[in-house]
Amino acid sequence: MLRKITAAKLDQLFEAISGKQTLYIPTDREDGAAEFRKYESGMKLSNALNTVRSAKDFFFPQTENLVAFKMEGKKIEVKDIRKECEDFVIFGVRACDARSFDILDKVYLVDPVDSFYKNRRDHGTVVTMACTRPAETCFCTAFGINPTMPGGDVTAFPVGDGFFFMANTEKGEKFLADIDDLLEDGDLSRLADVQENTRNILKKLPLANLSTDSFGGDKLNELFNSDKWAGLSESCIGCGTCTFVCPTCQCYDIKDFNTGDGIVRFRCWDSCMYSDFTQMAHGNPRVSQLERFRQRFMHKLVYIPANNNGEFGCVGCGRCLQKCPISMNIVKVMKALEVK
Amino acid sequence: MQEAMIKRAKELLADGTVDRVMGWKKGEFSYDHTPAVFTSAQELDENFVCDDFTSANLSKYLVKETVRDGKILAFLKPCDTYSFNQLVKEYRIDREKVYVIGIPGGPKLDIEKIRAKGITGILNIRNENYTLKIETIYGVSEMPFYEAIGVKCESCKSKKHVVYDELIGEDGEVLDSNRFDMVEKLENMTSQERYDFWRSELSKCIRCNACRTVCPACTCEKCVFENPDSGIENKAAADSFEENMFHIIRAFHVAGRCTDCGECSRVCPENIPLHLLNRKFIKDINSLYGTYQAGENTTDKAPLNEYKMDDCEASIVHERGAE
């Protein structure tokens, strides 16, 4: 059974949730872009399709401290600085970002489990938001994502005057139970209309027919050795924009910082586009931007499917299409490498 | 314009003057063009584009391109010619290996400005008498051309090409721009206000390094931020200090060398007005040491590499400004 909240009560809802745990919602910034922010009274839910940074930050933050060391003479003391994460809610995650959590899970929750990631995952409740107004840069459907049924612990479906909620997990049911007094029963037929409408728009999207047929774990060598990479990568400037806005990019670096009082070992996002990503004391297996560029797309379109039963490492959110400084992106790569 | 460029490029390829052409390649949509090197007439005909969205500065690519053999044709907008000159001056580009065709500049548009109006599902954009007709899957939208101009073109410093082998179209003049207005506005704020402003801006930084990698002045063989021995190597701003430091050092390293091409702000995925930091240095240099435009020529000494006996003291910073 679906429960509904009217748009007028949304503020009340946010107040209720944020009263108990930290709530993050996408909200509009002064520059017009949207970002997830910790909810404070008066904050408005953004109408934007997506945030600049993806929701992966909540489970895999850009930097996080792993462990601390105290050094004295020849002695080292290891300090476990992990703390149990507090419960939090991310409200308004789109289908693409929601899928990205599955992809991250396959990296971080497989043995040996990454306790830092798992800690956040265990304590986070994901409330997804069904899409109604996809952009031309959207191509999640190419990866089998249904933006009208985005998953997560709870799904919110926008319908004209409010939102329907559907619990998908136990955590989601608890979430809804906690706010039940704000909810009312909804008219289900409205939802079907909205979903149908979205489905019709999705069909009209310019990237609706993007095909993944030419990709997958079994295409490894032919794709790796394709002669298209040189042309595709020639204008890549080697920044990390695509990787940092990408909801599924999960590579990290581990570094030590000397605070003057001891060493803090932290990890931070890294980008396979960077020239020092694979730099070793002696030599570098990927010296050219071509190799680095290829790695990123091979990873998403070949290596991840090879290790995950064919599931791709891209969710079609379109962020890299919007943010690449030189407008090179996975769609252009896929179209160039496509076997027609 | 685009046709004239293609025509001329084909001629220069055909007569052997150049063996490559640096330009922009058509994208998936009407606005996402990519800098590209063309080597044949066919490629030029099929993919070469020059329109309201070809705002990327091509000059930095020539650092890499001129290491190769042969000569390359580069289409440079007026602002790009300054970057080009600066790179020639710093021995980063071999001038002999580039055939420069100056093309008229912007204003170029920024798709983000259109998106910020809530326009989405964009299929096609047409400029009709400086009104943009934007065809989307949700219907046709309109907006004034000038509201979609990219940050880097909002206050153009010059329509003049400072270097070229030939021109397509007319050469323009150095403009009396209002480019320091925002810097001045910030200068007039209180220290706390400025601090708050920059904290809210710089805390958005995701350290993607796009501003640095795109910057034509940032061509170091190895950036200090990537050099473990530099003492300031960092990959992600782990602390607000590092956010500040990265942007201070980035701007300081290009102080007196930055031509104000605006690429840093154009590419910033978080829309941080990074050009303001560069402009602050330019403004200070102009007012304290005399007007200086990096890239204007290849001979003037950079302001940080020279001095006058009667330069002002650093205490001028303490003496002026609000509060």
Added chain:
Amino acid sequence: MNTNDTLIPLLGIVTDIRQDTPDVKTFRVVAPEGGKVFEHMPGQCAMLSIPGVGEAMFSITSSPTNTEFMEFSIKKCGCLTNWLHQMDVGQMITIRGPYGNAFPVETELKGKNLLFVAGGIGLAPLRSVINYVRDNRSNYGNVRIVYGSRSKNDLVDYQEIIDEWMKDEGIEVNLTIDNPQEGWDGHVGFVPDYVKELNPSTDSTVLVCGPPVMIKFTLAGLKELGFEETQVYTTMELRMKCGVGKCGRCNIGDKYVCKDGPVFRYDELSELPDEY
């Protein structure tokens, strides 16, 4: 939090440091409370670190049959290894692992004749296997070791080779150095050539480790001698940070060296893109 996380390292104390060659030292590591920090299988690696200096993956040189300590033979080549080379006995280090797969000593290699081919510091990972085999001698057939280095001084574990391996029955040790040297009456020449010269019988399983060039030519030579790719194992080294296949940098194609490797059978490796 009471769960362990592999990224949070354990401590080890360096109890002995041996200068093997001018740029290789072997470090003996035990847990602060004594004994080994953890158990491992031959070919597996561990992440060693001096906090604030660096962390890097090293193969465990000692055999799992050694119950008292672990050893690491480390060549000086970067910031961390320089530091390790400068430290004194008694220094604590952090250690985590074991990482990666191992040579299939208990499966495919069991009962086989073994041919070890090593060059320079490449002996380090093989030493673990060799000593494992020596300690479980009955489980394996003939053992032959072909080991070479630039010069006599660059032969890692030379003393152990002479004092123990060469004296063992059923183990044939063939040493070679690149160029003639005073006081060396053994073979002179490159390892791949020496292997061909020795013409080992093709009924053995080969374990190769050394510089990429050596591996490449050894493999070509072995093929000439009639060996199949499926008979040859090697171990890889790439930049690693996490050690558990998550940080995303040590992959060759879809295989992560730290997790799926470092030991690869040659036929697996040749299916992967040439990116190492």
Added chain:
Amino acid sequence: MQVNNNNEFQPLIVAFCCNWCSYAGADLSGTNRLNYPTNVKIIRVPCSCRVNPMFILRAFQRGADGVILCGCHPGDCHYTSGNYFTRRRMTLLFSMLDFLGIERDRTRVEWVSAAEGAKFAATMNEFTEAVRKLGPNRRLEDLRCRKQ
């Protein structure tokens, strides 16, 4: 930042002094027993022009509350021109720090000759007091380095 026994804020001042003039000037103020606060810690550099903006930022990162750079008077540089470059670099750097909202009184350049022991001491007294008034550096510190 440090706090003394009385829980008073004790600013940490890093002073970069050129070897030829200002460091000698500091020595002279010692020879003449001219007091200045212990808060000031001097780092000797060959010339003020050796001071990289990175060093100044580093000091703030690590907990300095004020950074002062002392060199020979303009025209007196042991290396003829080093301090002229310093003057431009630091003017621009300080202006940028000010632009970012970092309190401008946390940074200073002062010319102190080898003969100006008294000036050195007076400058350090005055600068320390100025920084003390500003309170701890909070706008350009690295929280990871903050003393517990």
Added chain:
Amino acid sequence: MQRIGVFVCHCGTNIAATVDVKAVAEALGHEPGVVISQDYQYMCSESGQYLIKDAVKEHSLTGIVVCSCSPRMHENTFRKAAAAAGLNPYLVEIANIREQCSWIHKEIATATEKAIILGRAAVAKVHLNAPLTAGESPVVKRALVIGGGIAGIQTALDIAEAGFEVDIVEKEPTIGGKMAQIDKTFPTLDCAACILTPKMVECAQNDKITIHSFSEIADVKGFVGNFTVTIKKKARFVDETKCTGCGLCTEKCPMKKVPNEFNMGLDNRTAVYIPFAQAVPKVAAIDPDYCLMLKNGKCGVCSKVCSVGAIDYKQTDKFVEEKYGAIVVATGFNPIKIDKYEEFAYNQSPDVVTSLELERLMNAAGPNGGTLLRPSDKKHPHTIVFVQCVGSRCDDENGKPYCSKICCMYTAKHAMLIREKYPDTEVYVFYIDVRTPGKNFDEFYRRAVEQYGVHYIKGMVGKVTPKSDGKLDVQAADLLANEQLHIDADMVVLAAAIEPDKSARPLATMLTTQMDTNDFFTEAHPKLRPVESATAGIFLSGACQGPKDIPETVAQASAAAAKAIGLLCKNSITCNPCVASSDELMCNGCSSCEKVCPYGAITYIDKEFRMPDKTTRIRRVASVNPAVCQGCGACTVACPSGAMDLSGFSNSQIMAEVDAICK
């Protein structure tokens, strides 16, 4: 692993009184890499140095930190000690816990805390020190002596004697300085001119010595062994090479009312003049402030009478650039201006004179031909009052805090000479203390009192009032008799304090040498290096370093000469190995460093490199000439990529210091 030794010096009580040296040694012993940390009474002493040497051997040290006085003082001492023990001298760092800690702080707790931090910074730095090898730089075998008084003359003569060329730069038209103005010298009472002028002549005649009279120092560049000095030769409007010093022009010059500096303005000279008869060089000069020709373009008498055509009204200041290996400063002293001491009526009565004026009044070449007459009425004075310590040992801003050292003795000399020549003259000397240390000094003073009957009165003159009868009413206190005195004096002689010459301060700036608050040049060490400045290659001679009498001045002059000779004897000196170098792999070839290098030490070369992708590329990279580089470090900051670094003061070393200080 680094093995660092820390040595904390007590410096007697200089450090130990305010810094708990044991606590410093203890604390630094816990720093990473420190294997030995100890304290000692005097680290710079031989046994202190042995401590270091033994520790280097015993603990196989890889670095040394000495917490002691300023590195400007003993860095070299400790470097040598390290080198003697086989450790590279550049693996030594000094933590300055004396000048920059114990001497300026009072509270032991905070001073100790600071000393620990300074020591920690040095330890952090020494971790990153690299062994450096010094190159060599040639020594220019020529010395410059600035100032041509007795100090400069003696120094120049000694250096010339040793066979080196030496130039004297004197701002006056003649050398000779103050001694040339003095009548007799204490305690022997021999004639100053008789002992000085032969030395002046010797200077003129010695072909190793070049005198640049009427000249000043305009600029000094370079460093020990290789200074480049610009000398400004002021226009004297007389061609030095032609003038024979015949003096005809001075006789004929119509402008005769120019106050004569040599006689302290007590008489006049002409506009074209030779300062005094024994001037060296004996060459006339025209005073442009008074010369009618130069002022109004009318006259030209001197030009007409000069038989050799030496007069040149068009002469301008000339700048000469010379290279020197060593520089000796001998800028001397002047009596202070006593105009502000109104109580002594110096400006009201011509009969109140300074001691130096009295010298001229008594001198045979002086205004009165050697007869002591009072200036006002040229009458013989019967009562003369000497006032001591005018401006010396004085706390107010008109005077000097120090003792001028020479006044007690010259006053005794004056009193004695007057009493001898004019026994009818009563001489009173008012003093605070009479200070007569020195060989035969006290005997000399006692002779004045006992043999010559000079009235020494302990007390200060309160007021001198000119009376209508031309006498001076001297109002004073006799402290021993505890009574007020009034003396009707014919003359009052004031022993004015002496101060360094005004040219000294700008010169110190050019030489980058230290001065104290009174503008005396500071010696490198007050006991052990009294004639050297802290700046290598610059030596101090005479009263520019502090008040001195003639014997002391001459002794110091010879000592300074000896030091300069010691330097000039070397063919080369070891250069500073702390020079810049570029990491070619990181260098962009942008030329920023080249543009800021003041020495032109950086050039660019095209060099072939093997790139990481295994291709080869020719790249433009910076290359530093270590012999030319002086190690300022300007290039290191100009370099955006950080390819340029400076040995001894590397980026990582300085940042390690910053970190340690801010820890």
